[in-house]
Amino acid sequence: MSDDHGYHHGPHDWSHGAPHNSWAPIVISIGSGVFLFFFAKAFTMNEGMNGYIYDSAPLPLAIAGLAIIFAGLISWWKQDFSFDGSYEPQATHGSAPFSNVDIRKVGMWVFLMSEMMIFSSLFSTYIRYRTSIVSCYSLEGTVVEPGTACWLPASYFIAKGGEHANSTLGFMPDALVPGAINTFALIISSYTIVMALKTAKRTDLEHAERSIKVRNYLGATFCLATLFLVMKMVEWFIGFHIGPFEAPSLLSDQFTIHNDAYTYNYGHGAEAGAMTVDIRMAASAFYLTTGTHGVHVFAGIVGLGYMVVKAHKGGYGPGNAVSIEYFGLYWHFVDLAWVAVFPAFYLY
Amino acid sequence: MQVRNVWTVRAMVIVAVLFAALMFSPEHDARPTGISSVDSGCSCHSQTPSSEVVASITLANGSALPENYEPGATYALLISFSGGPAEDNNPERVNTGGFNLVASKGTLTPIDNTTQILAGELTHTDAGNDQQAWNANWTAPTSGSAVLRLMVNSVNGDNSASSDDSWNTVSYTVSGAGGEAPTMKANGLTVLFSGILLTAILFAIALTYVFYVRDPESFSWARFKPWITHWLTSTDHKSVGTLYFVSGLFFLGVGGILAMMIRIQLSSPGNDFLTKDEYNSFFTLHGTVMIFLAAMPLINGFANWIVPLQIGAKDLCFPRLNAMSFWLQPAGAILLLTGMFSGMGADVGWTGYQPITSTTDHYGATFWLAGQVLLVASSTLTGINFIVTIATMRAPGMGWMQMPLFTWSILVSVMMLFISIPTFGIGLIEAYLDRTISTTFYNTSAGGDPLLWSHLFWYFGHPEVYVVVVPAFGVISEVIATSARRTIFGYRSMVYALAGIGFVAFIVYGHHMLTSGMSPLLRFVVMLTTMLVAVPTGIKIFNWLKTMHGGSLVYRTHTLWALGFLVTFTLGGISGMFFPAIAMDVHLHETYFVVAHFHYVLVGGTVFGLFAAFYYWYPKITGRMMSERLGILHFLIGFISYNGVFWPMHKLGLLGMTRRHHTYYIRADEYSDIIGTLPPEAAQWNFFITVCAFMFFLSNLIMVYNIIASWLNGRKAPADPWGGWSFEWMVSSPPPTPSFAEIPTLLNANPDHAPGRLTGMLERIMTPDPGDEGEEAGH
């Protein structure tokens, strides 16, 4: 209580350490609680447990919850904005083997360990079900009772293009184009964030010029990440109908978590056949895993938004370039997760 | 001296009043019955309900029952039925029909030899087995509505029970003179809500009172606003620690009230104090609240307060994240408890097995899942914070092998926690999505596997129970060493044992799924690894005992709780050894033996460790000394009543009493050829357990009172009241902010204590080379 500045939001004087007070923690917690509460009220399971009852009334309140989270984040950023690296906590001399390493770097790596656990749990679920639920391909040609559960992977709709298999480029179906764009977008964004870091560290440029370059690199990363999410929405809901490319969305292809009666057509000519199967599990695993990854990209976009604004205001220089490095670590991890998710869910 | 005597007397009076209040605990309707289902019917001879059979109760003169009775008047009743196989013309008929009449109020009296009273219910005799109408008397009560419930059998007369016999039931309500009187039965939900509300109000009053007493003159909004703003926004580890204590103690009370509800329900067989829905949601929330909202916050409270002091750091490394860890807990708590007071609380067990969690119609389950997701986030952030703090912010001279054992225990605990809890988070999200947007992760019709949840849950759940008990180990190490005025025996092996426990915890979770269709090889592996966990734990126990050797043990309250811990945790560990022998697990699984075991290690382990920690570090945290007399009283009543609650549960489990059953039945004489119902001693033990449970609950109020009273009136505490060596005893009580004006250096009484080879090698790898071209500049 003795160190109370009396000003709990707004620029913080970082020369003597981290803020002692902040409204952000309690506001973000309240927002998270509000969001989860009203989301659950908006979507409830129906009696037959094969669909949900959507009540639109609580949805604005759920969005209000997100807005509250954002408000808390703004409060946090206001304190961070003035951070210029003059106070960069380093491990103490007694802390072998971490002595002289930046504490925030250690923190980011430890955080990434927990992120590893999240993605490995998602992959556990995927592997568990993929190996135990019979694949729909193996049921081709047999008599299948309607509503049998079988695994029809997302790659059927994307890499193979499902029943459409339009292939403008010749070597890959159109449905894979958004995924390919996404992969390259993320890889290039990993490069641009590194460039932002290198530029911020340069001592041979004027501060104003350097800030513009950093802002541009960060902005490029921001745009590429946004492109990623846009392509994901295109792939899921809108469909890729640009120029000669014709790829229906997964939604219009009926690859949904509620589809317990998907008509799966296979073969040609004399061997053609159809069966009505329950593909909900493959869809659930796909949307949850790629969705979780997408949420992580979205979180990165939010962070990048802050960083672009701060870079624009000249907030990054050699003194605190490491802040970009820490975000870069997170961003590389997101990229790495995509490198695992994409083949497993889109190609295999 | 005067003050102390007055407070002791007041304490005694309060305890006596609370005991007297026990007398007024809500009445419940105990109905020891036989083995049949209480709700759905009598012990009738037939199985087939039929609407052809029409049962009726009228007055003997044929007119209908009155709407309102005269208090105390006696009515002659005619009990009869028509229809059913009794009325087919069967010349070989030996019997015709029977009945069972229960009056919720008033007294039934037979008037001839065709009826009798059996176990409080009016039924027919052998002589009255061949008729369709009987006469009996009913004496009205003085007040309240009386419900007369009649069940009749209409039999085909071949003197054997078969599906050719039919039965039906009818119910009449006769009200008291003022119309319907309110029933006097206590509603479980109302009692729960009142209990929690009362606790919250008392809490708020206590806090307000403390604030007032500190400075009566400036008790005003102008003073209050910055005070409350400080508490809502502070990121200082000491304030956050205090917030954890307040929240943890409150929810310890809530969890305790839930436990009391459960115990009242189980105090007699066939009890109906709680409905099945209420009971099911109460045991769910008791477990969840106690682990996530009581045990872990209290541990976090001590971690926040003590770890930075012990390692000589001014604060944790990410203070705002630390505050967020805390505030996510009340947010999660509100979600968790949604639906509890309207009877729709989560009723799935704290383990939340599938598919019931995804399919239960209690909407509280969805919010229970969501609340726990927030708690997962909170724990993960806590993990990051503490690992990085302990790894990077230690004072000079404090290598890894010079850290106090409490800090080590927090490190191991938090490492286990933050690796295992994201898995639980994913399981929760899958279940939450199942219940909201109806994904099919646990839906068997779409190929879902309920055992996936079991794996995801127990991969977290088993390390979780070590997460809550390992800090208690740390506390006990500190307390015993300080109380005995010796160095802890075998410091290095204590550290290795902690690390060993931390690692093995992850590979033994299968022992929770031994009866779920496991392959033989895995069964053996799980059996062996689970038993092996006893080795590092045993090392720790023996080391603690050896620490006392050659020491000078001073008996303070924290010493007593530490010794109590040694007793109960050893017993809990020994009882835990019975489960990995799978041939025994099949009998003990899901019985009260399990309940006894985990309460011995969780309450006798974690909670006793926390009590020891409270009495040990209270002077440091508040700057006041606690009353030793009240502490010893708390220990004596608490320790004895605690054992009275949980020791008999071993016996109940061996007898076969299954857990998570909202009621149980004991062997009644006429069914004695059916072996396996509980013997009558089970009812007596259950009642004994309930009485002891109330005593245990009340004894903890002594500690709460001690905390508050000592805070106001306790003697001022010096920096080092107990003679400990770690850094927290260097600073004043309470510590200033920042705790250390200058970071101290840890001296070492051992001559040779250079950092180990592994540390040296890692250090060389991780330290940037000097003279790089500024790549790492920016420091």
Place this chain on the structure above:
Amino acid sequence: MEFGGDIFQDLYIEFMFWSLIVGVITFVWMIHHSFVYRTSDGDLSGKRLHLRTQLDSLRHEMKRAGMDMEFEIEEEEDERAWPNVDNIKVGVFPKENDNLKLELFWTIIPFILICYLCWISWAPTDAIWPSAYELEDAHEVGVTGQQWFWDFDCKGLTSDLCDVGVDSDTGLTVLSLKLDETYILNLSSRDVLHAPKIVQYGLTEDAVPGMYTTIVFTPYETGKYFLDCAEYCGDDHAYMTAIIEIHA
């Protein structure tokens, strides 16, 4: 028969024996040390504590009165006061107190005991779940759990070997089995997790929807036994009972 069945009882007695030994050793050791190594001299430190507290108040008073004197008491380490064999001092990591031989001793001995306990548990575990070739003469009976009752399927066995009925006294479903015959109970569920538990024999296994699990049951004593549900399954979980009747 004693609770839990014969296999359980044998193991239980053995485990109880070793538990008693471990418990007696631990508690006698603890009680011995609690008495022999106690001291009331430490309470002298309590008196010293009290003196120091008064000193603190005095200091406080003086400060309030504006007197600017700093003073400190010279403390003599009184050996009688509270023996400090390890010379514990604040801010100093204490002198080590260990004995490698002892620690190895109580690492290795419990390890050996545990290996022994594991070894003696192995055979009973195999008795509970016999391997396939021991089950050639077994009869398959289906047990399906559903909220909130048990469904038995005798699968074409003769009514002497397996019969499903209704108990006259209680109205519960009865599964009649024959003494000394080996039955494989194929467990499954139609909705949520259940677990049939033949309480007196101490046998249980989860009934998981979407898969089959088994209990191998060879009744060796006649009588009527309860089948409880031992996995929480919702509202009437406590009432989900059936009767297993073993006849000769």
